[in-house]
Amino acid sequence: MTPRFVARQLAHLTGLLGLVIPLLTNRRIVARQLAHPTGLLGRVMALLMNRRNAQMNALAVRQLTLSGTDRVLEIGFGGGPILQTLLANAAFVAGVDRSPDMVARAKAHHARAVDEGRAEFRAGEVEAIPFEAESFDKICTLNTVYFWRSLDEGAGEIARVLVPGGRAVIGFLPKMHMDRLGVPLDIFTPRTPDEVIAALTRAGFREVRAEQPSSWKVIMLMAAKAEAKETGAASRLV
Ligand SMILES: C[S@@+](CC[C@H](N)C(=O)[O-])C[C@H]1O[C@@H](n2cnc3c(N)ncnc32)[C@H](O)[C@@H]1O
Secondary structure (H helix, E strand, O other), X not given: OOHHHHHHHHHXXXXXXXXHHHHHOOHHHHHHHHHOOOHHHHHHHHHHHHHHOHHHHHHHHHHHOOOOOOEEEEEOOOOOOOHHHHXXXXXXXXXXXXXXXXXXXXXXXXXXXXXXXXEEEEEOEOOEOOOOOOOEEEEEEXXXXXXXXXXXXXXXXXXXXXXXXXXXXXXXXXHHHHHHHOOOOOOOOOOOHHHHHHHHHHOOEEEEEEEOOOOOOXXXXXXEEOOOOOOOOOOOOO
């Protein structure tokens, strides 16, 4: 590498940062990218989200209590911070994201697992999950409920693709904290934990449990889909 080559690369990088940084400080542009990461900026956002959401995503993996035979689905995986961990701990990992760019990224990053039939990534939305009924033992979705068109449709679809007794983990920043961030309300719909719990209950989940690590603002909901023979009271959550 000659000094001239290094100088040219630095100039390119500086030019790129000069372009990207003003975009990343524009609240609406950032909000739109969080809702639907696209293009070069979407790739930058994916890296930033992976860093920022790492701790919350790691907690979700622990709460899924994966076993080596599990088929697991992540909805709205974005930059995919936990896809590798899911692959290491489950038999099969699927991902659905409404951003085709994030789907292409996940397919490229996990090409070997996809080729081996251990992973599959599809473009789609939580309101119409592109998988058959009862395809998964576990499902997680993190930082996505603000973008769902309908909590009832999303919860209903998650229940449809889970096996009876299957578990779902849903993590998000509750409305009381989201409201303070001043997010654009035509892009984000802040949700209260009670609203999400009610939608999960209407969809047939039992004993929806909330966990909020003491120093965190995010909340994690864990729910089990009712067993086929359940009438409404019992639960397999422990
Ligand atoms: C804020 S990012 C969160 C990414 C990742 N889960 C995390 O916590 O770092 C939201 C992701 O969910 C996807 N998304 C938003 N609404 C969705 C929907 N209705 N159905 C499926 N994916 C959705 C977006 O494309 C984006 O990749």
